[in-house]
Amino acid sequence: MCGRFRYRGMTIESDELKHVPGLEIRKAFPPRFNIAPTQLSPIVRATKDGGHEVEALRWGLLPFWAKDQSFGAKTINARAETVPEKPAFRNAFRFRRCLVLSHGFFEWETTPTGKQPWLFTLPGESLMVFAGLWESWTPKDAPPETPPTETFSILTTTATTRGAWIHDRFPVVLAPEDWVHWMDDSISPQELERLVQKVQTGHAATEMNQWPVTRKMSNARYEAPDAVEPLSTQGKEGTDLLL
């Protein structure tokens, strides 16, 4: 699945998303080494005027009817296989798909001495884009003028053969040519169905590297650069994972 990831940050001048039309980057986003559920993280979504924007949203999707924000603990991921039907996700799936920006995600290996975290990245630790959904939520008895809380969820699908040693579910990683299509609000339900089929077979980004990292990062409060560094001499070489 995807319960923790990292983000290298973005400046106003960043060209990582240059292929997303009409994208205005209004502010910079700092590097994050250990993004956990409930925290803010940048996503890309379509705007009303046909463009796109980057905003930091809270991880853990809150449907508008959620009674309180603890509901988001159960919705950090959405299964690609069932997301069109699930009450908590179907509206967001139909109308509010987004790109979740990362540069790799963590998975935990169960060992005799406890849980060992690993980082999965794309070659060159380049931008890894997850298929996401977003929602807008306002607490039931909030005073007027209370700004809504905007939240997101990350789609998951079956892990591929060579990723399955650590886990049977992986986040849906979108290929750059699908980024804009995924956010397109005007596509038909038929087209959307076709897209989600493709997304399920996913990992359009076909090659990942993996390496073990410090167990200190298992604590969600740990936010230091070495959270993403290879343990000891393992290095980032020889860790290729063809998916």
Add this chain to the structure above:
DNA sequence: CCAGACGTTGTT
């Protein structure tokens, strides 16, 4: 009709 869930993962 009302009440209660609405979710994913992993483990046994």
Add this chain to the structure above:
DNA sequence: GTCTGG
């Protein structure tokens, strides 16, 4: 809000 179970 909407669906399911009782």
Add this chain to the structure above:
DNA sequence: CCAGACGTTGTT
């Protein structure tokens, strides 16, 4: 995802 709490009362 993992880590940490899981409770009440009264006092500062």
Add this chain to the structure above:
DNA sequence: GTCTGG
């Protein structure tokens, strides 16, 4: 064991 917070 299970829930909440990060």
